[in-house]
Amino acid sequence: MIRFEGIWKSFGAKPILRDVGFHIERGETRVIVGQSGQGKSVTLKLICALLWPDRGAVTVGGHVLRRGDREALAYVRRSVDMLFQFGALFDSLTIRENVGFVLYERSGLPRDEIDARVAECLEMVNLAGIEDHMPADLSGGMKKRVGLARALIGRPEILLYDEPTSGLDPVTADLINDLILETRSRFGVTSVVVTHDMASAYKVGDRISMLADGQLITTGTPDEIRATSDGRVRQFIEGRAQGPLTAGAVAEG
Ligand SMILES: Nc1ncnc2c1ncn2[C@@H]1O[C@H](COP(=O)(O)OP(=O)(O)O)[C@@H](O)[C@H]1O
Numbered sequence: 001m002i003r004f005e006g007i008w009k010s011f012g013a014k015p016i017l018r019d020v021g022f023h024i025e026r027g028e029t030r031v032i033v034g035q036s037g038q039g040k041s042v043t044l045k046l047i048c049a050l051l052w053p054d055r056g057a058v059t060v061g062g063h064v065l066r067r068g069d070r071e072a073l074a075y076v077r078r079s080v081d082m083l084f085q086f087g088a089l090f091d092s093l094t095i096r097e098n099v100g101f102v103l104y105e106r107s108g109l110p111r112d113e114i115d116a117r118v119a120e121c122l123e124m125v126n127l128a129g130i131e132d133h134m135p136a137d138l139s140g141g142m143k144k145r146v147g148l149a150r151a152l153i154g155r156p157e158i159l160l161y162d163e164p165t166s167g168l169d170p171v172t173a174d175l176i177n178d179l180i181l182e183t184r185s186r187f188g189v190t191s192v193v194v195t196h197d198m199a200s201a202y203k204v205g206d207r208i209s210m211l212a213d214g215q216l217i218t219t220g221t222p223d224e225i226r227a228t229s230d231g232r233v234r235q236f237i238e239g240r241a242q243g244p245l246t247a248g249a250v251a252e253g
Pocket residue numbers: 011016034035036037038039040041042043251252253
């Protein structure tokens with residue numbers, strides 16, 4: 001479903017990705033972990049064509065992404081959804097307007113059809129009937145579910161989650177993990193989850209890859225990652241300051 005072949009990406013003189021290759025199967029949830037500044041968000045942006053590689057090919061759903069290829073770009077815009085800040089809603093809009101936002105703004109679909117899809121998506125996240133509420137009426141967990149409903153309304157094939165649990169208490173974080181798992185089992189979406197929360201990585205990932213020094217240094221199932229003897233991976237999953245990982249790599253997020 002997603003394939004990187006020989007991907008290089010630099011910003012100015014600073015190489016971020018150096019010859020990265022991987023593929024993600026349809027329906028898989030792939031977790032990408034790594035220290036801040038290692039190119040995890042850049043990787044997601046390459047998948048949804050917000051950035052372009054300097055070299056190499058990104059293929060998504062069988063489309064090779066090339067600048068100016070309108071068909072491939074239309075496919076990505078339609079099929080890939082990036083969840084940035086899970087559940088950041090527009091405070092002054094109702095839940096109906098929040099969930100249906102993109103469709104009301106640009107789809108040209110009749111209003112009652114969009115209303116029906118909003119209702120369907122709210123039902124999918126177990127929040128049927130809350131269309132007329134305002135975000136301020138909802139708990140934090142409910143807002144996250146609404147955020148997911150808003151992503152699902154476009155019927156995406158691929159969901160990209162950028163640090164979905166960062167800054168959350170462990171209970172709310174686990175609620176997000178459950179939502180990611182539920183979304184996968186109910187809709188069969190292919191997902192890429194970028195995180196440095198190892199509890200979340202182990203729980204939601206079919207496979208986990210670690211990005212370090214511009215390369216994917218390992219990929220394995222949660223059990224394989226737990227059992228790895230690779231020093232850099234061990235240092236990361238155990239969260240130790242001392243070890244073979246480049247200390248200077250601890251840059252901004
Ligand atoms: N659009 C950009 N322009 C210049 N530098 C960027 C841009 N996007 C990311 N970078 C740099 O690339 C590196 C990797 O960024 P990023 O993928 O956001 O890291 P992370 O692994 O923390 O998500 C960082 O050093 C960041 O400053």
